[in-house]
Amino acid sequence: MLQIDKKKCFIALGEFLSQFSLDKSTKNAAVKNNDLFYDEFLKLIELSQSHNGWFTHEQVYFAIQSWAEALTEANLNEWLSNYDFSNIKPKTVGLILAGNIPLVGFHDFLSVVISGHKVQVKTSSNDQKLLPFLANYLISINPEIKNYITFTDDKLEHFDAVIATGSNNTSRYFEYYFKDKPSIIRKNRNSVAVLTGNETAEDLENLGEDIFRYFGLGCRNVSKLFVPKGYNFDAFFQAIYKQKEVIYYEKYANNYDYNKAVFLMSNFKLLDNEFLTIKEDTSYSSPISSLFYEYYEDIELLKNRLEADADQIQCIVCKDYFENSIPFGETQKPKLWDYADNVNTIDFLLQLS
Template sequence: MVQIDKKKCFVELGRFLSQFSLDNNEKNETVLHNDLYYDSFVDLIHLSQSHNGWFTPEQVYFAIQSWAEALQEDNLNQWLSGYNFSDVKPKTVGLILAGNIPLVGFHDFLSVLISGHKVLVKTSSNDQHLIKFLAKYLIAVNSEIENFITFTEGKLENFDAVIATGSNNTARYFEFYFKDKPNIIRKNRNSVAVLTGKESHADLVNLGEDIFRYFGLGCRNVSKLFVPKAYDFQPFFQAIYEYRDVIFYEKYSNNYDYNKAVFLMSNFKLLDNEFLTLKEDNSYASPISSVFYEFYDNLEELQLRLKNEADQIQCIVSGGAIENSIPFGQTQKPKLWNYADNVDTLAFLTSLNN
């Protein structure tokens, strides 16, 4: 099966996904195999929360719409244009996927298939159903792609390379277990925002999207703020008030109550608006419903520090204060060429013959 045929499958998948949105599911009669898959996918979206309590319809629809946009033909062409796949000899690449946000492992799945390899997938128990459904749809579009896709419930066996995502603890196991295979091992990372005090209300509202999307569970969610000395947090709290309804979701509310209680019992000083706590802390990884903050004296010194600690950081958000940072509100809208941990997955996959 040549790459152009696989690309057509994913473009068709993008057309299928474009029918589904939180505000309005709108069936497009020109999309292939809607008679078999449209209603079933609507059902799965609304069943997802029973499989994983964090996968509310709103969050699942957001992930679906993100992939519908990413899988447009122009985006795929732009992404693939910088690589040479002519020498790729199909290998079996094992994937150990995370399950913190809906379809978080789909980029690796897409990358392996589009580069000409076979994929052996071990899904997370927290996200078992969505990616398998999309695989079934791809197979319906072109049955040949089934020869390139295998899902496994047990441990990975009979593979040539591996891409594994997990915590810092599981990464140590992965690094030992897969030391004799070409691999990409992903660990915990967090995202940060750098504020100057000159941000507009709209900037800070968009920052709220970076904080609250997926309830803050993703590595691209902002979990830490860097602010100048004497920073006034009032505009920040006024802007993120738009996200106040997050507290009505029970799992988030339980985390908010628990983490706030732990902080207060430890006599930590908090800034609090009844659905988010801010705590001054040097760490990057804050618990759900909390964001850490730290004061800085000098932007150049801060930029150097962030560069030196890049292995802990997934994204840096700012209004241009930091070089190569992401605009506010864009962390959960990565392009196909925005690789996790800044590790070029396609370059890795095309090098497997070397």
């Protein structure tokens, strides 16, 4: 199967996904195979929260729209034009996917298939429905692509390489188990924001999106702030107030109550706006409903610190103070060429041949 044919499948998938939004899903008669898939996908979206309590309609629709915007002919061409796939000899690549946010493993799936390799997918128990559905849509567009896609509920077998995502603990297991295979092993990472006090209200409102999207469960969610000595959090709290409805979601509220109680019993000093606690802490990883912060005095020293800790950080959000930083509000809108952990997945796949 030629890459151009696979590309056409993913473009068709993008057109299919573009029909679905939280405000109003609208069936487009021009989209291929809608009669088979449109209503079923709506039902799957409605049931997503029963499969994973964190997968609310809002979060699932956001993920779907993000992929609809990414899977265009222009984006795919811009991404793939940087690579030479002419010497690919198809290998089987095992994927062990996370399930913290909807379709979190789709980029790895896309990368393997579009590069010309075969994919053997083990989904997370927390996200078992969405990706297989989208794979079936791809197969309906061109049945030949089925030869490149396998899902398994059991352990991976007969594979040539692996891409596995998990916690720091599971990564040690992955590294041992897959030591004889080419691999990308992803561990825990967190994202940070660097503030100077000169941010606009819009910047800080957008930062709220980076913090609260997917309830903060993603590695691209900001979990820590670096702020200058004497920073006044009033403008920050005012700007993120538009996110207040997050507290009405029971799972989030339970985490807020629990983590706040733990902090208070430990006599930690907190800032609190009744839906987010902020705690001074040197760690990068904060619990759900909490945000850590740390003061800095010299931004150049902070740059050195973050460079030294690069293996713990997924994204740095700021106003162009750091190389490869991300603008406020954009952490959960990665481009196709934005690779997790800054490890170029396509380069890895090209080296397998």
